[in-house]
Amino acid sequence: ILKEEGIPADFRYLAVAESGLNPKAVSPASAVGLWQLISSAAKENGLEVTSEVDERYHIEKSTRAASKYLRKAFAKYQDWSLVAASYNAGFTGIDRQLARQKVASYYDLLLAEETERYVYRIMALKLILENPLEYGFNVSEDELYPLWKTREVEIKGPVADFADFAISNGITYKTLKYYNPWLRDNKLTNKDSRSYLVKIPSE
Numbered sequence: 001i002l003k004e005e006g007i008p009a010d011f012r013y014l015a016v017a018e019s020g021l022n023p024k025a026v027s028p029a030s031a032v033g034l035w036q037l038i039s040s041a042a043k044e045n046g047l048e049v050t051s052e053v054d055e056r057y058h059i060e061k062s063t064r065a066a067s068k069y070l071r072k073a074f075a076k077y078q079d080w081s082l083v084a085a086s087y088n089a090g091f092t093g094i095d096r097q098l099a100r101q102k103v104a105s106y107y108d109l110l111l112a113e114e115t116e117r118y119v120y121r122i123m124a125l126k127l128i129l130e131n132p133l134e135y136g137f138n139v140s141e142d143e144l145y146p147l148w149k150t151r152e153v154e155i156k157g158p159v160a161d162f163a164d165f166a167i168s169n170g171i172t173y174k175t176l177k178y179y180n181p182w183l184r185d186n187k188l189t190n191k192d193s194r195s196y197l198v199k200i201p202s203e
Contacts, residue, residue: 001060005067013125014084015066017118023059024181032056035066045069052189053196058182081106081119089115150179150199159188169200176200 002011018036019025031038033056039049045065047055055061073083076091085106086094097109106119128135159165162183166176177183179199188196 001063002067005064005071007067007070008080010122010126011070011080011084013122013129014087015063016125016129017121018087023057023062033062034059035062037062037065041065041069050184052185052187053182054184055182057184061182079104079106084119084122085109085111085115088118149202151202152197153200155188155190155196155198156193158190162186162188171200 002009015021015034018031019034021034023034025034025036026032027036029038032042032054035056037045037047037056039056042049042056042062042065045068047058047061047065049056055065070083070087073086073091074080077083077086077094082094082105089097089111093112093115097111098104101109103109110116128137132139153169162176163173163186166173169176173186176198179201183198190196
């Protein structure tokens, strides 16, 4: 998705820094998902956030939304390090410090400690995850998470009870919610007859 959206592949490590790649992560500030999006930023970048559907938990859709933000940031700064820093501090925070300090590079800015370390954290994660043995991480094949195959089921109308929906698709409610954490309730009102694609394990 990052490649399709014109974002450097190394920005996947920004997601690691943000959430540890946990699509269910929630911060004390109520930022949610892989990309730790707050509700307003998610909506500004095209995601649905309601009591029934919260697409910040949707891996693919939240990645598209984060990419949209990152593209806007690059159009503004023309510098990927500043783009990453702005993901942490926001446009206003970075703009204020660039103007105050009269420099143009992230590496010349004096910033709050969290933002000052942020890009270096992303770089460190890249180094470790791409060269785990060099940093003492010997992970065997049987310790890796399996990649389960899924199929997609389209929902166009309301769903009265997702437990019944799960059973009708040969799975449990727990499994349905595991693969679709963006479904936040046990029902879907869907008054606008929107189309949703729900992942179902195919094995």
